[in-house]
Amino acid sequence: MAHLRLATANLALTTRIPIPTRIAAASISTQLHRIALQPTPARLTSARRTFSTTPLISAKKRMPPKKQVVVEKIRLGRPSNNLKMGIVGLPNVGKSSFFNVVAKCDLGKSANFPYATIEPEEARVPVPDDRFTWLAAQYKPKSEVPAFLTCIDIAGLTAGASTGAGLGNAFLSNVRSVDGIFQVVRAFDDAEVIHVEGDVNPIRDMEIISTELRLKDIAWIESALDNAKKNARSAGNVSLEDKKRKEEVGIIEKILKHVAEDNKDVRKGDWNNNEVEVINNLQLLTAKPVIYLVNLSEKDYVRRKNKWLAKIKAWIDENNPGDLLIPFSVALEERLLQLGSPEAEAAELATLGDNITGALGKITKAGYDGLDLVRYFTAGPDEVRAWTFRKGLKAPEAAGIIHTDFQKKFVCGEVFSIDDIKEHGNENGVKAAGKYKQIGREYKVQDGDICYWKHG
Template sequence: MPNIGKSSLFNVMTSSSVPAENYPFCTIDPSEARVEVPDDRFTWLCDLYRPKKVTPAHLTILDIAGLVRGAAQGAGLGNAFLSNVASVDGIYHLVRAFENDDVTHVEDTVDPIRDLEIIHDELRLKDEETLERYITDLGRAAKFPNAKQAQGVMSKKEELAVVEKAAEHLAQGKDVRNLEWTAPEAHVINSLHLLTAKPMVYLCNISEDAYVSGSNGPWLSEIQQWVENHNPNDLIIPLSVAFEAKAAEEGADYLAQTGVASQLPRVILGGYKGLHLIHYFTCGEQEVRAWTVRETTKAPQAAGVIHSDFERGFISAEVMKMGDLRQLGTEAAVRAAGKYMQKGKDYTVEDGDIMHFKASIFFFLLGCHKRSY
């Protein structure tokens, strides 16, 4: 919703200075910034290798204007704002759970459960509108099956059945991400860019006093119950944007004075993990770097994140486990202990792996060279 602290939180998380005024639709065009993904393993590796350059993992965050009741029908420039939501991979849903007479509410009163239902209804209504178009188009296409359909590719009739399944689920007031999908079905769903299919992290913006005292305010338990009833697998993080803003301004002294920690690292990690992202490391004197990949990524595709030639010419991956390196202290000790492993194309990368790739890269004029990273 508007006026709940979205732009203020964005500014604190990304050290930005986008307008965050006390009136609806202060934010029109999305603001975008990258934040570093906190990881003490990366810090430890940098201390060990002391490289000339360090490159941590990052998460890109967009500050998108608030939605209001009727957004799916265009209220409050809703269609434009909903298209901004459609462009992202996941959603932080910030919920206002604090009273403040100086901060207006577009619905005139503070009621987090009502706000939750308004936003979810608007997202579902937009998805229903989207699926209606697909059902019409696929219904026509299904009447004329393609005789040369590629093996493993769903027919238009099969795609139609998936879309109708999603539409039926939405009609029951449920989000698409909460239904079980097979891998082929998920491929169809992902191609539709549905709003309710995106992973969501709920951020409950409580007052500074409630956060510091640990009382969490009067609405947190109701919000938790609502999420449990509607989206039981979604993460809920209570925080105070006012507290985070003051902590950013006053620094460690304020944190020490209050005796409570910032929630920003948890918020960033929650978004990163919600997108099913992990990272592996490459380490050396020149650079320590974290490379972001999806969970279940195989070694050749992980190498391709560095350079597409590394995926095409993949030979092998040499892998150290973070626990082994921390226990033994040096790369040489890991090798000596026989724990420096060589993996092939079927190896699934694990979060925190330290990797070194070998690949053959072909140059038409220069012949074949082996390179490694």
């Protein structure tokens, strides 16, 4: 504590001033010396101003704001890079025929009677990508490996499938094993192709599939709720695990209300991370992304008109807003496939009218994107290859897709984007532009990155 005394002709002013440092004391002493040299009235005014405006105690430094921790949203579905789309629908709507043309194979057992397909068939379908085509032309490698989408042909579902009708339990288990759904909807009239419901009505058919998937989910959720309640009753009140068991009951009850009372698919709910974890453990059917494939006659597809399309779109908007609808024609795609080459297909499409294209590439891309799948590339004279992964993957895990040792012994990565090399011509141009970067463990690999991994 220091004591300073200020005297004037008419005023004796004694003030105690705590001075935490010598610097502060020197500063105030200097100001008092200046005041003493001024005339009496000025000294008093200046002294008042000095002691009212000069901070006597150093203000505390403001603490920097706390860094906000960003909690990443957990996705619905399996945390995997190897995801599959299942082809679902009523019998005789064109599922197996679609599977055959998209996979360019004859595995799907298409026939004019229900349940021609019993056991699911699987195929890997190349995903069209102009960036991959450009890279292959640039590097001229010995081998080219594009990204693939795995598609599963699943037997037709019928009304009552959720209770076992028409081998429904087995077929719904097959649906449970996939990660997304291509729902094929019949909107073509053909007297020679029978319909299990007697006539063509896409709205009714979509209602049947939607109802059966929800009913099966309800049965599974109710069973899970019974088990959760038993676990909660036997839990204590001490550990975090005990608390989690009790919270799980409330979460499952919320999911059950959403599906059974609100009549909504699980994927259309607003769920927090704890709830998503429970949903993912339940492997619910209505949690899977759905893309509606409306199978038209060739004539309707070419002229882009069909009496059901607007009604189908309205049904989707009302019941599952945001889900994608893609019109296509199995009949046209089968005919194009028989032509044997892309050039012959293009020539045939040109005869049908302006801007008429097949829909298989669009469908494949939509399925790939719907599963949140993206790809990075490795490129060189030996091979140009696309590596599929789910969005948000960090560098070590992305490297591990090639080989587990790349992840375990990860050192760093060298990365640039496909857009960079297209802009600057080659890797040397990318480096000269400063776009060639070295990345560490926390880097999230982006769609279209070209990556070279370094490992121990």
